[in-house]
Amino acid sequence: MKSQDEVLSSYLAIKGGLSETTYRAFSGWDLSVSVAENLQQLKETNSVGASSAGWLKQFIRVLKQRYDLSGPDRPLIELVQQGWHIDDWRPIQLWHMSRSDELLRVFLTEWLFDLNEQGIVVITSETVIDHLKTLVRRRLETIHAWKDNTYQRVASGLLKTAAEFQLMRGRVHREFAAYRLPEKSFMYLLYALMEREQNTRRMIEATDWRLFLMKPREVEEELLRLHQYGKLHFERAGSLQELTLPCNDPGAFARSAAT
Numbered sequence: 001m002k003s004q005d006e007v008l009s010s011y012l013a014i015k016g017g018l019s020e021t022t023y024r025a026f027s028g029w030d031l032s033v034s035v036a037e038n039l040q041q042l043k044e045t046n047s048v049g050a051s052s053a054g055w056l057k058q059f060i061r062v063l064k065q066r067y068d069l070s071g072p073d074r075p076l077i078e079l080v081q082q083g084w085h086i087d088d089w090r091p092i093q094l095w096h097m098s099r100s101d102e103l104l105r106v107f108l109t110e111w112l113f114d115l116n117e118q119g120i121v122v123i124t125s126e127t128v129i130d131h132l133k134t135l136v137r138r139r140l141e142t143i144h145a146w147k148d149n150t151y152q153r154v155a156s157g158l159l160k161t162a163a164e165f166q167l168m169r170g171r172v173h174r175e176f177a178a179y180r181l182p183e184k185s186f187m188y189l190l191y192a193l194m195e196r197e198q199n200t201r202r203m204i205e206a207t208d209w210r211l212f213l214m215k216p217r218e219v220e221e222e223l224l225r226l227h228q229y230g231k232l233h234f235e236r237a238g239s240l241q242e243l244t245l246p247c248n249d250p251g252a253f254a255r256s257a258a259t
Helices: 010-015 019-027 035-045 053-066 074-081 086-100 102-117 125-140 148-164 183-197 200-204 207-212 216-228 250-256
Strands: 174-176 233-237 240-244
Touching: 010 053, 010 102, 010 148, 019 053, 019 074, 019 086, 035 053, 074 086, 074 250, 086 102, 086 183, 086 207, 102 125, 102 148, 102 207, 125 148, 148 174, 183 200, 183 207, 183 216, 183 250, 200 216, 200 240, 207 216, 216 233
Parallel strands: none
Antiparallel strands: 233 240
């Protein structure tokens, strides 16, 4: 069982998404051997092109802390090796990251989503620090669980992650970007969330969509668009919704969508 301090991981927030490096690591991953063997191979060969042994060690630590690559996060490797472009793969990475990183999930699906709903345009590190102090006080019962420098680095890291996943733009003063979830990514998440929720309404209302600043109404609109193009079957009659997908599960869709 993880402690609250481990769940609110300042280390992962500071390191950011590392999407391109992770994508390269998974490109050379050997699914026939263990995770430990793959990490050892990565350490020995530096196949991701790390600038130093120290940086590579930190990257491997992030992989070990962020993902369960022999379990629920294994599809991230499979998608890369099936030829998914990084732009389609990156949103799936964010979804997987958020499932094991409560700090990131709360930042994106609660705080950042709410600010976007309120029409806030510009967000600074100072604003994020105020949010973090409230969160840490609530979860860890004191703001002094982190040093002032940690708050600054975590705030910068979270904003950098939001920009890395194209939810925001800018460097010093971050602004919301007009983000649109790629169709391929959207479809994969439909399968994953339907498999989990087993109900169309619960899937549409899942807070997971907030990772991409999407409201239930926008999820429905995308479903209707894809229905119109014959890529799925979606019916809506008042409060009743029914979704039928062409494949049996996320893995089958991933294979069918491989390029």
